[in-house]
Amino acid sequence: MRAVGDLSSAYGGVMVSLGSKLGLYKAMSGAGPLSARELAHRTDCAERYVREWLNAQAAGGYVDYHAVSETYELSPEQAMVLADEDSPVFIPPAWQVPVSMWFDEERTLEAFRTGGGVAWGDHDGRLHCGVAAFYRNGYRGSLVSQWLPALDGVVEKLEAGIAVADVGCGHGHSTVLMAQAFPRSRFHGFDVHAASIDEARQNAADAGVAERARFDVARAVDYPDKQYGLICFFDCLHDLGDPVAAARYAARVLAPGGTVMLVEPFAHDRVEHNLSPVARLYYAASSTICCAHAISEGGELVLGAQAGEAKLAEVFRKAGFTHFRRAAETPFNLILEVRR
Template sequence: METTTIDETALQAFVLKAVDDLAAGYLGVMVSIGSRLGLYRALAESGRLTSAELARRTDCAERYVRDWLSSQAAAGYLVYHPEEQTFELTPEQALVLADESSAVYLPPAWNVPAAMWSDEAKALHSFRTGEGIAWGDHDPRLAHGTAAFYRNGYRASLTSEWLPALDGVVAALERGIAVADVGAGHGHTTVLMAEAFPNSRFHGYDSHVPSVSEARRNAREAGLEERAVFTQVHADEYEQRGFGLICFFDALHDMGDPLAVLRHAEKALTADGTLLLVEPNAADRLEDNLTVVGQTYYAASSMICTAHSLYDGGELVLGAQAGPARLTAVLNDAGFSRVRIVAETPFNLIIEAKR
């Protein structure tokens, strides 16, 4: 039998990397607990606190809070001051962990891996059989975590950067047009646009009934239920009513037949209408996506995006890292001859498509 020589230095380096990733899994649970109990918020509002002071302010048991604080300090999520035995949340940490309106607020994102763990048995079955998993068949934390994670990023960029980057779209929205938000989920993007452009009407479409209900609630709370209307329907079955703008926000790659969906959208647009496609940021080659963001998206794709696409028919399974060349080719096949990337973030490509 052949013997393999082990490089002990390489082995130890990889073990340390794996342990670091394992610690990140533990950390995610702590972040979720800290967010839900208001521990981060209390620290952000009060400055340096001892474990006893934080426990009193949040009505929690001190002994649990003490270990939670220690875990956060060890992870670099809090600053520990040993001379006072106090813990502090820096302004930068507060933006990420305590400020729910911040564009970089992240605690809800940990609901997604929690849902993935909960759905492991379904994923094992799908990996072995090739069957899909419907979006609605996942742990409910998936929908809520995904919506909350993306909401603030959209709030920071959608109306201030992405829409102005499109040719003539802001002027049209200000005059008043019909807008479709396909795969609208909880409706955050639809509501954001409706708030910004009172002369236009917005129609959100999604096939997931609980998400449509949540979207209607969000529109009602914003006082926009008359101009932001949500309908439960498949992405290639909504009424073609002459839209000046049709949007897909991190949704197209989840669909079983994105080409049919885009062809339906092309027919639903007015002659001078625009399609806005927001997709996960990716390069065209796998070797250029071997990053932390790529790691995250490929993992989510295997259990969520690809799984739903296969459930939804699997005619063309784009996955969460399709890349601009593949997305452009699908848009071209659907009848959009003018395609350009108008903006990008570490997480998203923002693409304009016209006939």
């Protein structure tokens, strides 16, 4: 029955994606109870398809069904997850990640059989878009308001003006958020995936911060040395083929008194303490994406997405850092402060 439940969830993910892309959730948000005909009219969709979709949503607990009136309703809590694109818990884009995992199955089978790697840029494009969109809202809800203030003295330096490196920036959402919040600082995003850098530049332009948020293709061991007051690794250190080398390079280009902000997937240090739905998600992604990319980069140390705080601390200790502490945490992330 657990396997059937998981299969039902996988089918449900397709329904979530359809509902998001067709605007069905948005049309239901704040509208009160609606019939299938009313929702179909609001979204310019065919009523028979909408009715079946609504029944699937009701069966999964994603909408409420009122039997007497034969209407369906999206509660405010459900709307936060399914309809509000600015909500920190907006989930529909995350379903693009398992789609990409299925499309990349042949590559993954080959990697398992040969021990070879699969680089980030070799995955189906929905991986890059899904990861960027999913993490964007989590960063938007926490990065400036909670995580940066949890670091000793960093907000004051950002307000005064420092150089910041965002290593493995992807589509640049984290870089843009910081640039919007701290106009006196200058932000530099780096990633090995050229298509993501193109997206990051466009996102910065759209946000009006292109003059103080620049993006370039570079590895974690050769980006320009600007003596950064803050170096950030957002959910990427565990993807690197040689995280110790990346940490050593960060020590070299970090300004005196500077800080490394390390954001990693939440994990305990022992497998038996990581047996949870969130850990299952991360272990699965690690099997097909994180470890695969680290191996493609040489795999000197393949941390995986559930490395845990102790292993991460050891990486930075080997790189010559002496200060390492957990500054904050969420159910999905560890926020770690590192200094020399």
